[in-house]
Amino acid sequence: MACLTERRPAASLPHGAPSLIARLVRPEDAAVALGIWSAYMPVGQSLMMLLGPALLEPFGWRGLWLGNAVLVAVFAAAMAWATRRLPAAPRRAARSPWRDLRDTAAAAEPLLLAVIFAVYALQTLAVMGFLPTILVEHEHLTPLAAGELAALAVAMNSVGNLLGGLVLKRGIARSWLILLGAAAMGLCGLGIFLGALPLAQTYALYLLFSGFGGIIPAAVLGAAPAAAPAPRLVPATNGLLVQGSNLGQVVGPPAVGALAAATGDWHSSPLVVTTAAALTLTLSLALRRRERARGS
Numbered sequence: 001m002a003c004l005t006e007r008r009p010a011a012s013l014p015h016g017a018p019s020l021i022a023r024l025v026r027p028e029d030a031a032v033a034l035g036i037w038s039a040y041m042p043v044g045q046s047l048m049m050l051l052g053p054a055l056l057e058p059f060g061w062r063g064l065w066l067g068n069a070v071l072v073a074v075f076a077a078a079m080a081w082a083t084r085r086l087p088a089a090p091r092r093a094a095r096s097p098w099r100d101l102r103d104t105a106a107a108a109e110p111l112l113l114a115v116i117f118a119v120y121a122l123q124t125l126a127v128m129g130f131l132p133t134i135l136v137e138h139e140h141l142t143p144l145a146a147g148e149l150a151a152l153a154v155a156m157n158s159v160g161n162l163l164g165g166l167v168l169k170r171g172i173a174r175s176w177l178i179l180l181g182a183a184a185m186g187l188c189g190l191g192i193f194l195g196a197l198p199l200a201q202t203y204a205l206y207l208l209f210s211g212f213g214g215i216i217p218a219a220v221l222g223a224a225p226a227a228a229p230a231p232r233l234v235p236a237t238n239g240l241l242v243q244g245s246n247l248g249q250v251v252g253p254p255a256v257g258a259l260a261a262a263t264g265d266w267h268s269s270p271l272v273v274t275t276a277a278a279l280t281l282t283l284s285l286a287l288r289r290r291e292r293a294r295g296s
Contacts, residue, residue, distance in 0.1 A: 004255050007030035008039050013189065015101060017037060017238075018196055021033050021034055021037055021169075023055065028172050029169070030164040030222065031165045031166075031168035031169045031218070031222055032162075032166055032169050033165070033167075034165060034218060034221055035162050035163075035164050035165020035166065035168070035218040035222075036161070036162060036165065037221070038161045038164075038165075038214075038217040038218050038221050038222075039157075039158035039161040039162060039214075040156075041159040041208070041217075042154050042155055042156075042157035042161070042214065043155065043158050043236065044151070045151075045154050046151040046154040046155035046260040047151075047275075048157075049147055049150055049151035049154065049201065050147070050151045052064065052147075053143075053144065053147060055067070056242065060223065064262070066127045076127070078140070086130060087264055097236075100233055100235075100236040101236055101239075101240070103229060103230075103233060103236075104228070104229060104233050104236040104237050104240055105240060106229075106262065107227075107228075107229040107233075108290060109223075109227040109287070109290045110224075110227050110228065110229070110237045110240050111240070112283055112286055112287050113220050113223055113224075113227055113240075113241055113244070113287070114240045114241050114243070115245030115283055116178060116216070116217075116220060116242060116244075116280055116283050116284065116287070117217070117220045117241050117242075117244040117245045117248065118244035118245065118247045118248035118251075119214065119248060119276045119279050119280045119283070120181075120182075120185075120216045120217070120220075120245075120248065120280065121244075121245045121246075121247075121248030122247045122248035122249075122251050122252035122255070122272075122276055122282075123189065123213070123251040123252065123272075123273055123276045123277065124157070124185075124210075124213055124252070124274065125193065125248070125249050125253050126183075126246075126252035126253055126255060126256040127189055127206070127209060127256075128150070128153060128154055128157075128206070128210060128273055129144075129252070129253045129256075129275060130253070130257070131149075131150040131153060131206060131268070133185075139199050139258075140246075149203065151250065153206045153207055153209075153210050154201070154210060155209040155210075156207050156211040156214070157186075157210045157211065157213060157214040158214060159211050159214060160181070160211045160212060160213060160215045160216075160218070161215070161217055161218045162214075162218075163164065163175055163211075163214070163215060163218075163219070164181075164214060164216070164218030164219055165218045165222075166213030168219065168222065170219065172197075173288065173291055174219040174220070174222075174223055174287070175219075175284045175287040175288035175291055175292070176217050176288070177216070177218070177219040178215075178219050178220070178284040178287065179218055179280075179281055179284040179285070180212065180215065180284075181213055181214075181215045181219075181280075181290075182215040182216070182280035182281045183210030183281060184208065184209070184213070184280075185212060185213045185273070185280075186273060186274050186276075186277025186278065187209050187210055187277075188205045188206075188209035188212070189209060189270060189273030189274065189275055190270045190271075190273065191205045192205050192206060192209065193270045193273065194270060210295055214281075217245075220264060221241065222240060224237040224238045226294070252272075254289075255272050256272050256273075259271065259272060267282020289296045
C-alpha cells in the first residue's frame with residue numbers, strides 16, 4: 001500500500017490493532033487508516049444480517065458458527081503471513097497487567113474515552129438492535145424486508161467511520177467529532193422512538209443515526225497512542241477502550257428492552273437514548289479540555 005511507511009524497529013511496534021496501524025502508515029494517513037479499520041463491526045454485522053437467513057436454512061446455527069470460526073482462522077493465518085517480516089519484539093521486564101490497567105484507568109483521558117465508547121455502543125445497540133423487531137411488529141414488514149432494511153442501516157455506520165477518518169486527517173479535534181456524533185444520535189433517536197413520523201422519515205432517521213454515530217469509533221479508537229499515560233501503556237489503553245465498547249453493547253439492549261416492557265411500548269425509549277447522548281456531550285467537552293491541556 002502506498003500509505004505504508006518504512007518498518008519501525010521492534011521496540012517501537014506496540015501491541016493492538018489501532019497502535020499497529022498507526023505505526024505502519026504515514027502519520028498523515030493514520031486517521032483514515034484507523035477509520036477504515038473501525039468499520040469492521042458494522043460491515044460484519046450488516047453482512048451477517050443479509051447472509052444469515054440464507055445460510056441458516058441449509059447449514060443451521062451450528063454450521064454458521066463453525067463457518068465463522070473457519071473464517072477467523074483464515075484471517076489469523078493471513079495476518080501471521082502479512083506480518084512475518086516484522087522484527088520480533090524484544091523481551092521486556094515482566095510487569096503486572098493489573099498494574100498497567102490500574103495506571104491506565106487512573107489517567108483521566110483513557111477513562112473518558114472508554115466511557116464515551118461505552119455510551120456510544122449502548123446507544124447504537126439499543127437503537128439498531130431493535131430495528132428489525134420494530135419494522136416487523138409496528139410497520140408490519142416481512143422478516144426478510146426488515147432484515148434487509150436493518151442491514152443497510154447498520155452498514156451506514158461504516159460510512160461514518162470512513163468520513164470520521166477523513167475529517168480527522170484535516171486536523172479537526174476528536175472531541176468536536178464526538179460532540180457532533182452524540183448530538184446527531186440524540187436528536188435522531190428522539191425522533192425515532194417518539195413514533196410520530198411515517199415509515200420513510202423514521203427510516204431516514206435510522207440512517208442518519210447510524211451514519212453520524214459512525215464518526216465516534218473513528219475518533220475514539222485512534223486516540224489511544226496520544227491518550228495513553230505512557231508509551232508502554234498504549235496496549236492497556238486500547239484494551240480499556242474496547243472493554244468500554246463491550247460493556248455498552250451488553251447494557252444497551254437490555255436497558256431499552258426492560259424499559260419498553262415496563263411501560264408497554266417503545267415510546268419511553270428516548271429516555272435511554274437522550275440521557276446517553278447528553279452524557280456523551282458532557283464527556284466530549286471534558287475531553288476537549290484534556291486535548292487543550294496537551295496542546296492538541
